Amino acid sequence: MHKKIIMRKIETFAHLYMFTSPNNWRRILRQNPTVRVRYWPRLMRMRLLGWLVEPLRWQEQARYRDVIQKTQVHPSPVFIMGLWRSGTTHLHNLLGLDDSFGYASTLQCLAPNFIIGQRELMRRLLNGLMPKTRLFDNMEAGLDLPQEEEVAMANLSPHCFYGYWLFPSQMRFLFEKYMRLTGLSAREYQEWQRDYLMLLKQTSYLQQGKPLILKSPTNLTRTRELLKLFPDARFIEIQRHPLRTWLSFLHLQNVLLRMHRLEDIDDQQVVQNSLHVFTHAMQQWLDEKSLIPAQNLVSVRYEDLVSDPLHELQRIYEAFNLSTRHVLPRWQEYLARIAGYQTNRFTPSEADLEIARKHFGFLYEAGNYSP
DSSP, rough: HHHHHHHHHHHOOOOOOTTTOHHHHHHHHHOOOOOOOHHHHHHHHHHHHHHHTTHHHHHHHHHHHHHHHHOOOOOOOOEEEEOOOOOOHHHHHHTOOTTBOOOOOEEEEEESSSSTTTTHHHHHHHHHHHHHTTTTTTTTTOTTOOOOOOHHHHOOHHHHGGGGGGGGGGHHHIEEEEEEEOOOOOHHHHHHHHHHHHHHHHHHHHHTOOOBBBOGGGGGGGGHHHHOOTTTOOEEEEOHHHHHHHHHHHHHHHHHHHHOSSOOOHHHHHHHHHHHHHHHHHHHHHHHHHGGGGGEEEEEHHHHHSSSSHHHHHHHHHTTTOTTTTTHHHHHHHHEEEEEOOOOOOOOOOOHHHHHHHHHHHHHHHHHHOO
């Protein structure tokens, strides 16, 4: 019963689109299937906070827009590249402990429209609304922890892959358009790039111009675009056992769609759409990562990061000619604090094993894993 109450609270006030502006909602709804009557109450609840805080967005725009536009993004950000549920969050949290880097926080990504002027107000509000741990894996969900920037894009722009949380039937279409950036009109592409760069400028402003550590699986298919924007960017690839990653990814889908979806969808369609994105995103990353200068790319396996985290972190830092001396005590403290954490464990069905046999061969090979 307690979990049902928490879920209802999140669906009403603490979903990931909670502060999306009315205009962004209009554009999202216009480019997706019509919402059926049975989902209107959920849609109204989801839009409620966006209407209430719209004056705060106007105030933020008037006061800070020019300042943000003039902010420079450090030319050598670090991009963590990996599939959903491959360990990207764990690595992001560890690297975020290094105060020589900056990152987009959960607080910023949930309230990007007024994070500068109303930071403390948002903190007080969200502290009362957000669960202390993530519903899909029980990891800590603090407002000041690193967050993937695509969550902020969902609140800022209609040009966002995570629109499929609302309309899961559109997952493949949104993957092609907003992850692969294919099929966009010139205007859509310009708007996407403008919104993304404004987000990174806002993050740079909040983080005093530090080089940013950015993590979103949606970047797996944007290697060319990221190198065009940041030729000196550094990349950390993280891989995890493909079948375990897949099972955890499906669990994530179930949780996020239950929180957000505005349409009915068959479970098998969710599986097939998810499989398409899972395999095609990783294939494109493997095809394009050779574009990155060798000195700017380092790879790590999730299993190695868990079994010997300090060694793997040291190896990453050495690859980028960085010192770990100043951050080592923070890593040690953090690792001691989470020492008892247990990941979810899923038992694969025969259908899951068949999917792995049929579709994951290239992933096993790329990560040197055994089926």
